[in-house]
Amino acid sequence: MSQLDSGAVAKSRVAIIGGGVCGLACAVSLQQAGFEVQVFEATTAYGQVGAGIGLGPNAVRALEAMGILEPLLQRLPQGNHFVKGFLFYCGLRDHQLVYDYPAAPELPNVNMQRAAFLEALSSQLLDLHSINFGKRCMSVTESSTNSGALNIYFTDGTTHIADVVLGADGIKSTIRNFIVNSGASMGGAAVQRSRRAVFSNTVYYRGMVPYSALLAAGFKTPMSDRPACFVGPNKHIVFIAIKPRDLVMVSASSTNYNVPLGTESLPEESTWVDDVPRDELQKDFDGWGPDVSILLGLMPEKVSRWSLRVVHPPLENYTRGRVALLGDAAHGMLPHLGAGAGQGLEDALLLVRLLKRPETNRDNLPAVLQTYSDVRRPRAQAVWEVSDRAGRVYDFHGPHGSTPEGLREDLEDICAPIWHYDLDRDLESAIEMLRANGSFAH
Template sequence: MDTPPNKDFEVAIVGGGVSGLVCAIALQRAGVPVQLFEAAAAFGEIGAGIGLGSNAVRVLKAVGLLDEVLKKIHPSELRTRGFIYYNGLGDNQEVFAVGYDAHPEDKGIGMHRAIFLEALVPVLEPQRAHFNKRCTSIVRSAQGSRRLVINFQDGTSHETDVVIGADGIKSAVRSFVLDAPDDRVAFSNTVAYRGLVPYKDLQEAGFKTPVVQDPACFVGPSKHFILFPIKNGEVINVVAFVARYDIPIGSEKLPPGTPWVETVPKEAMEKEYEGWGPDIAALMKCMPETPSKWSIHVVHPPLDSFVKGHVALIGDAAHAMLPHLGAGAGQGLEDAYIISRLLGHPETQGDNLEAVLETYSRIRRPRAQMVWSMSRAAGAVYDWQGAGGSDAEFMREELRSHYDYVWQYDIEADVEHAISELRTKGAYVAHSV
């Protein structure tokens, strides 16, 4: 249920991906006047799956969106999740499992991205969403004014009090926060081949590893394969990674003109996995003839702050990371939750916005950057590049601690911490609300 508008300031969100959309809905529900500006002609997502850990599920629940998502998926898709790890080489033996035993009450979801969007979009009041609005710059409305103007590519503009940049890794808002030309997008030296494969095709090709219930990860030297079920196990989302560890992140760019995402002949992918086990060979037969190849970029070096004045970044715009813990969208949802809880707080008004946004950054940045670092470290573990190489016990313990950090997180404690910090600073007056 939405709270009636109760604020003396307005918020504009730039970018309507999952982070921007969830943030807009959360602000709408909290009675904060909010408008969302999306570059594309409609809300849209790529044709791939997405996994949300229990931390992200808790955010959806807190914003009142979990039921909307559950209406769109099979009830069994919300369940205790973990990964079973298999050796990609040899005869694809199981090596270990992570994530099932410790916290059976914590549940995650795997689903098609389009379904996720279908659940969210109807909740946002349609008059709040504006399409074909590509932000090109943000400027102050006048000397000395705290109001901001967002300029769009179509020559129009929008004036507001707060801008939330949810415009993804190629963010146009980030340069305002940096107060300098943006230099924070780096090639991660990792590529991912992606495709959706019907499970029955896998069976027919002789694929043996169980993947209908639990996500599987096939590990090996400098490469790994993730398979997770969507559509109640009828379709398997495949992401196959190939990484270089001899090049530091950010030190080499893609050759000029190389797109970040392209379709490639299946043979390119097959070549990378020559000599891997029989299930990988069977899987290759089922991949689309032209899988997509993603050259994965990240935000690096990290930002010193997610905020400047009344402009804040959330999601990939702030901390795009390697996807090895399936945690990027979840971190965007955590950002959206904290910033909307703070902006929606009864004591947040036009005159303390700067302190409120600063506190958002102070609370969110360490956690998001830690997940960034752990995501990178997890990729190295899968690819036998961690300190323990291919030792199963080492890998299991490393990954367990990373997943625990991502999934077992008390975000309500962060909200409380932020509120108490705002009281200590005098930004919120010291009475209980």
């Protein structure tokens, strides 16, 4: 019997609700370790939802530690794995360079289309029989007849039984309601299903622009493989050329800073993501510099508009019994540093490492998941807060103001606590806690 199989938990049935970035990465790694894993994804197929994804050095290290970085890169288009920093330009007038955020050679990033990432994981690294599309989770209950088992109910009338449920079902998480309500009924109103997900007062317009069209239109701001950002009052625009440099991903952010977070609700009938005319986006950035006008003028006639939600206030716990949250379901944050996916992968890494431990068994599994929560919550919330602060700096609401000098002071090393985090320390801390409370033997 291998070390991975020596713990009884290795025979457990693991259900992962949500087949996004962190859910699939967790599934692949657990499956490779010998676990019986089923992934339930609400969509019927992977498409362009989310458009692009950027993974910082911490996220790249997490993928590497899970043993799926190299196989993943072999299945992705060439040129997506390289050293980058971040370029900040003024969005007004002459677009002067405000700050060049450096990246050291030992800090690689990965940028790609989200669909390519998910397709590579799901179709080539995961057992095809392990992913179930068109399965929207409606509720989870603890079995009254089978001790330790969990019943999962889907909107299509089907059910599934598992020993462990991992909720990677994003900001609209149904599983989060099970955690927050401590087992109260989860069926019913959408407000319950999205509990703790509040409107961030920020909308994001997303789309792709042909690289050649930008050049032909006279776009003068230097374009490279590095992410860049136009900063300005209450708004900013992030853009990056995707290899082989035929498309440019664009995300334009607009925030209302006049109301406190969580106090403004969108109409009940409003959708989280909708398509709006391009001229609505252009009006939002009226008066900005010439390259901004060119960039936004080349966006599709219908632009995807995201009314961003975040988890607020922070959850007191990511787990309950044999159910745990990871990724946006646990700590959905603003995307201003591109750190959300990385936090989900850090969550997945610690979960996989703990579940694989030979000391982990069916009896101590709730304590193991609770320790995962205790370790991850402070880290994820710290990243949530620095992501929020970054957006304020980009939008001229930083502590040192909107002058080039003030912006440089606020931007310097803003990514350092995210990129340089010690992932191994998470596991060490968890093991120390589990030994201290008697769940693991010394």
